[in-house]
Each structure stands twice: as structure tokens, then as C-alpha cells.
Amino acid sequence: MAAVVKDAYAAEDPADRLARDHLVQPWPVSGSIGAEARGRILEGDGIYVTDHAGRRLIDGPAGMWCVNVGHRRREIVDAMAEQAMALSYNSPWYTTNDPSAELAARLAGHAPEGLQHVFYTTGGSSAVETALRFMQFRNNVLGRPAKKRIVSREGAYHGSTYLSASLNGRPRDHDWMDSASEQVLKLSCPNPFRRPAGMAVEAFCAHLLQEFRDLIAREGADTIGAFIAEPIMASGGVIVPPDGYLAGMRAICAEHDILFIADEVVTAFGRLGDVFASEQVFGIAPDMITFAKGVTSGYFPLGGVMIAERLFEDLRRSNHSDAMFAHGLTYSSHPIGCAVANANLDLLEGGILDHARTVAPYFQQSLKALEALPLVGEVRGLGLMACVECVADHVSNNPLALDLEVGKRIDRHCQDLGLLVRPLIHMCVMSPPLVIERGEIDRMREILDKAIRLTQDELVREGLWRG
Incomplete structure (x- = not known):
């Protein structure tokens, strides 16, 4: 067994090994604290990120509710660099x-x-x-x-x-x-x-x-x-x-x-x-x-x-x-942070706020269609933030009868299909970059639909849900 573990570590990506050996991740559990390597994101562009396996994923949570204007905005990068050269602190x-x-x-x-x-x-x-x-x-x-x-x-x-x-x-x-x-x-x-x-x-x-x-x-x-x-x-x-x-x-x-x-x-x-x-x-x-x-x-x-x-x-x-x-x-x-925020506001005021208001109703309407799936109890939200809540049945709306890792199951399938969501026990939440377009919203809904169906099938096979 020790040889198997040693071989696994030997095949590990060097960056994963560094993270596992030295990096303490947020919200760890004691069983893996200080010895955990989470999936690495290598780059971002617009509403997409690319992970260590080369998968291009829609950034459904916009990082952590935050990448509102999207990744790789030259306007913000330039403002950051210019302010750092003028006054760093x-x-x-x-x-x-x-x-x-x-x-x-x-x-x-x-x-x-x-x-x-x-x-x-x-x-x-x-x-x-x-x-x-x-x-x-x-x-x-x-x-x-x-x-x-x-x-x-x-x-x-x-x-x-x-x-x-x-x-x-x-x-x-x-x-x-x-x-x-x-x-x-x-x-x-x-x-x-x-x-x-x-x-x-x-x-x-x-x-x-x-x-x-x-x-x-x-x-x-x-x-x-x-x-x-x-x-x-x-x-x-x-x-x-x-x-x-x-x-x-x-x-x-x-x-x-x-x-x-x-x-x-x-x-x-x-x-x-x-x-x-x-x-x-x-x-x-x-x-x-x-x-x-x-x-x-x-x-x-x-x-x-x-x-x-x-x-x-x-x-x-x-x-x-x-x-x-x-x-x-x-x-x-902080002068650099405030310069970045000013550049960010320029983008928001320059059209992104208008776009977000225009596309938000379509985002909500599209995801609401997922309520037709037996596992989904409610899809709710406002603007460009939404949650898919899973339930064991539509009478009690009880999530506790489900595998409480159901959100992670859905997220795993979503990642295989090209989408990141944020799993929260029996829920998945989304807050994509505000620059998302209708076609990309359609793709999010399609991936979520397939991922939830795959999760339903898993739960039935494992005897955790009757459907």
C-alpha cells in the first residue's frame, strides 16, 4: 500500500505537490488540513477559465461572486500597472x-x-x-x-x-x-x-x-x-x-x-x-x-x-x-486597489450595467426551466445570481433524505461538460460574469440539465433516491 501511495505522489504534478505540502486551503476539514491539493485554474478569458487539465469552463460563480466584468480585461490590467508605477503604496x-x-x-x-x-x-x-x-x-x-x-x-x-x-x-x-x-x-x-x-x-x-x-x-x-x-x-x-x-x-x-x-x-x-x-x-x-x-x-x-x-x-x-x-x-x-476599482467602474458605467439589466431576465427564465427535473425543488434568483436547490421529493421538499454531497456530484458532472458551479450541500449557486451573452446562458442551462440528469441516475443506482 505504501508503494502505491508513493507511486501516486511521484506521478503528481509538481504544482499540486507544492500545494499539498505547503498550502493551507480555506475552509479545510481536519482530515486533510495542510495536505490538500485542489483543482488548479490556470487562466481566464471573458466568462471562461481553463483548468490544469486543459478544460475550458464557463466560470459559473464568477470566481467567488466577484469577477463581474470578466477575466483578462486589458483596461483593468493597464490601470493596475500604471498606478503601481506612479505610486505603489x-x-x-x-x-x-x-x-x-x-x-x-x-x-x-x-x-x-x-x-x-x-x-x-x-x-x-x-x-x-x-x-x-x-x-x-x-x-x-x-x-x-x-x-x-x-x-x-x-x-x-x-x-x-x-x-x-x-x-x-x-x-x-x-x-x-x-x-x-x-x-x-x-x-x-x-x-x-x-x-x-x-x-x-x-x-x-x-x-x-x-x-x-x-x-x-x-x-x-x-x-x-x-x-x-x-x-x-x-x-x-x-x-x-x-x-x-x-x-x-x-x-x-x-x-x-x-x-x-x-x-x-x-x-x-x-x-x-x-x-x-x-x-x-x-x-x-x-x-x-x-x-x-x-x-x-x-x-x-x-x-x-x-x-x-x-x-x-x-x-x-x-x-x-x-x-x-x-x-x-x-x-x-490602497492606491492600486482604488485605481483598479475606478477602472472597473468605468467599465460598469460604460455599458456593462446596461447589459446586465438586459440579459438578467433571460438568465432567470432559462434556469427556471430546470424545475421540470424531478430532483430540482426550486430555481430562484434575481439579476445575475441564481440557485438550483435539490430535494428528495416535491411534497416535503426535504433535502436531508438526499445524499448531502449532491451539489458536489452535479458540479463534478458540470465540470466534465464545461461549466463550473458552486456546490453548497444540496444546492448549486451561480453568478456568472455580467458580460455573459444569451447563447452562453443557453449553454449553461444545457450543461446543468445534463449534469442533474446524470446525478439523478447515480442516486437511483446507488439506492440513495427513488426518483
Whole structure:
């Protein structure tokens, strides 16, 4: 047996061996931690990537919800190189740079009225962490040290830092990890597909809003500092809330002086057709908006928080003019990242946003046809993000009777056929680059259809599903 393993390692690609011997991958399991080689992607072009085996694949997840303008955009590469030659870095503690100031003004122009300030971070987790730390700082300065708890939701995902991860509402995220759970209150997931049997969607929405009111009455508004919500729960399975839900939650927050933080790390920068979706798509003006991913289309690590002017006005009027928001990052306002983001915005404003709005209805309509397959319980989404959720049957909608690796099975077949999807237990999620065309959407649907049929056949053969 040892000789077989040794021979296998000897035949291994050198890059795979280096990864397995030295690279710790994100979200590893203990059985393979520090000894894992995942499939390598060698290059990208437009909506496609090429893997180590030479397969050209449609990049269904756009990397990780982020390669919005597509791979290999010369405009972004040139902006990156030019800025690196002009100024590669400056300390944000006592200097600033032109690209960051220009980008801040452009972002404020797209944000809801009043959200005119930007604090830059290095990604989505640090953006959420910044928003929460600002809430805590503000309440300390305003003499409300108890008003610090954060309301999140079951099924949510908000990051991997200690405080942001504490907000996550997926059980597997907490099984083996510590968290600041004492600071977080959880509400139900606003998933219409999983609403109680016999309950109308409108009644489900009213139930969710009442749940929030009841939580505030029980815990006390003077102990709750913020409510955070993804407008669409991305990693939770592309959960689109009922109509009126976000507006209702926003109104309740305003009534009780609870900051509404819209986590737009996924939904911003064209994913739903606009630079920010909160107001344009859902009709709400949050107190803060967190962003990352699509701000640079994944070409450079950058994130940030849009913050309402009124929150700063409260601080300026306080009796603690010397109180310091002692929070910052070495790479806040990074000049190269901000230059890349400006070039990315040029592309979005120059036609890609219009294209995304035009092609999104066709994307949703095309994938919806997969609901005809017995394994598929629901296809849902909005804009250019979608989820295929598999179920054991269409009466109970129970995923637990299935092989919980069904998403990975579908993804494996998809890759053999020319498509990457992101498997999430019994679901597959997609968020392709915004430059995708109708013919490429057709190809995605065809591959998914065949991959799901192949998976159905496997499950039946193995006695895991009756069909």
C-alpha cells in the first residue's frame, strides 16, 4: 500500500505537490488540513477559465461572486500597472492618495442619498467588522454602552473574522469554531421556499416582521445596536426575501434607533443591475452599506463601508471631541486597489450595467426551466445570481433524505461538460460574469440539465433516491 501511495505522489504534478505540502486551503476539514491539493485554474478569458487539465469552463460563480466584468480585461490590467508605477503604496494613517478620493466620490454618487462617506478595507469580512466596530464606537461616544448587540439571521453569511463570523447563521460555520455569540441575536431566515406549509407569502413576510418586533420588545431596543442583512442571502442559497420584507425591517430599525447595515458584498457592482442594490432594487436607504468583491471584479483585494453623514453629525455634536475611532488597516485606501476599482467602474458605467439589466431576465427564465427535473425543488434568483436547490421529493421538499454531497456530484458532472458551479450541500449557486451573452446562458442551462440528469441516475443506482 505504501508503494502505491508513493507511486501516486511521484506521478503528481509538481504544482499540486507544492500545494499539498505547503498550502493551507480555506475552509479545510481536519482530515486533510495542510495536505490538500485542489483543482488548479490556470487562466481566464471573458466568462471562461481553463483548468490544469486543459478544460475550458464557463466560470459559473464568477470566481467567488466577484469577477463581474470578466477575466483578462486589458483596461483593468493597464490601470493596475500604471498606478503601481506612479505610486505603489502610501500610509493611510497620515497621508492619502488621489485614486482613493476619486473612488470615494464616485461611490457616494451611486449610493443612497446621505451615504456620502467611505471607509476602505481589504475585503468583505473586514468591511463587516468595520461597520460593527463603528456601531460600537458610536454608541460608546453617545453614552449608550449597552446598545451593542447585533441582530442577524439564520442562513446568513457575513465573513470569516471573529466578529463577522459570529453573525453567520449556517450551523456548520459554528460546529467547531468559537464565536462572540453573546453579542448576536438571530432571526428566522426569510426564505419563502421554506415558509410554513399553508402560509401565504404575504403572511410569511408579516410573520418575519413581527418576529423582529417581538425580539426588540423582549431584549430591549437599548441593548441592540445594529441589524445586518444581505439584500439577497448569497452563500445561504440565493435567498430572495418576500416583497416588502427589507423595507419593513428598515422601518422597524429606524423606529428603534437600530442601525441598518446592508451587506452588499455580493449584490453590489452590477450583480443586480446597479452599483448598489439597496435603494435601486429594494427601495431602502441603509445607515451603512458594506461592499467588496465586485468593486474591483476580483482583480485586487478591496472592500469598504459606505456610512451615512448623519452618523458622523451625531459624533461631531457629542461631548467627546477627542474620542478616537481606533480602527484602521495597513491597506486601507490602497492606491492600486482604488485605481483598479475606478477602472472597473468605468467599465460598469460604460455599458456593462446596461447589459446586465438586459440579459438578467433571460438568465432567470432559462434556469427556471430546470424545475421540470424531478430532483430540482426550486430555481430562484434575481439579476445575475441564481440557485438550483435539490430535494428528495416535491411534497416535503426535504433535502436531508438526499445524499448531502449532491451539489458536489452535479458540479463534478458540470465540470466534465464545461461549466463550473458552486456546490453548497444540496444546492448549486451561480453568478456568472455580467458580460455573459444569451447563447452562453443557453449553454449553461444545457450543461446543468445534463449534469442533474446524470446525478439523478447515480442516486437511483446507488439506492440513495427513488426518483
